[in-house]
Amino acid sequence: MNEIDREQAVATHGKPAQVLDAARALFVEHGFGASSMDAIAARAGVSKATVYAHYASKQALFAATTRRECRRVHERMALPDDVGDLSLSRALTDIGHSFLQAILSQQNLTLLRMVAAELPRFPELGPIFYDSAPGLTLASVSGYLEQARSHGLVDLPDCRLAAGQFLGALRGDSQIRALLGLTPDVDDAEQIVDAAVAMFVARYAIVTPARDGR
Template sequence: MMNDTHTVDVPITALTTSQRKRRQVMEAAARLFMAQGYGATSMDAIAREAGVSKATLYAYFQGKDALFAAIVGEACERHAEGRPCCLTDHEDDLAGALVALGEGYLSFLCREEVMAIQRVVLAEGSRFPELGRAFYESGPRRMIQWVAGWFAALQRQGRLRPGDPAVAAEQFLALQRGSTLMRRMLGVPPAPDAAEIRAVVAAAVETFLRAWGTGREQ
């Protein structure tokens, strides 16, 4: 889980001194990025908020873009830990595996701390190209590559139609997001609950399999 400073909860006793210091910096940066934006947050301010010297800060991160990428990457890594399980649990049921993957993906995107990161990128990405690049490389691109790799394996097994697996992955993920994510981004109530997410994902998977399924999904 992630705490209210938007970084991952790891028992303090499990971290080395260096890891604790790095986490301290990331938590401080996350607080400032979410409170005052990327552009208004300086490395000096992050060092002060974290209670470390600038030399220590730069020893861990070369710049704000690297720090922001680390925050995004850590959140995505925690989400990624559950992906193999959803595939293993539905090894002989492709539709079930796709639904499990989609539910986890959309639920993750709709979490408030993840929404906060995306809002920062949307608000300031045009002024700071490195921000959008760091976000995309650390988050969406990793997800597309992972799903594309799985889809390529399914194509070799004859369980998905031939075609560019990266295109299939992008289409699958876009179907999951639908209008649900847009409403969440804009703060349009109510926030989606588990039942709505399940229904959205089930419909998206049905549409995806009509385009890419082979009838050998089992």
């Protein structure tokens, strides 16, 4: 079990979970800079020594909080366990719907706004958030496409690039509208996903010729 997996296992219950719950609430309410370790300990109902026993610094606590929140979102991503379970179009459609729902959730939008607001003072938050959220999703979709390529379903010179193109097509204008407090175009979620899948399949899918008599 690596360090992140160990951290995630510990943070699911007991005092570590209390600390993460308190930290998330204060980070959202007051921002990273204005949330002290003393305030986090008080909100969690534990001593500051207990907080430091689990998290060496506020940056480490933010990283753990972000990873937990992003893991919850990531767990809702509909990535097939086996590339052979679903057709390419069906798998991409499922991924598309779960991804769109995740990035437009209030939980995700709140976290993204907070990170963006704090970046000028705490630039280290940028890579922490990226590696825990967009980077993790990109790697997962890229991994699926690598499996699809090995099964002869797609012709992809660069799976990571293609995964980014697909996720970008799904984001479209909806995420920026949501971040700006405008009504996202989610009524057309079906249309957005169908269009992104159709473009991807038209560009990258390998069409297997039907055999005679079938």
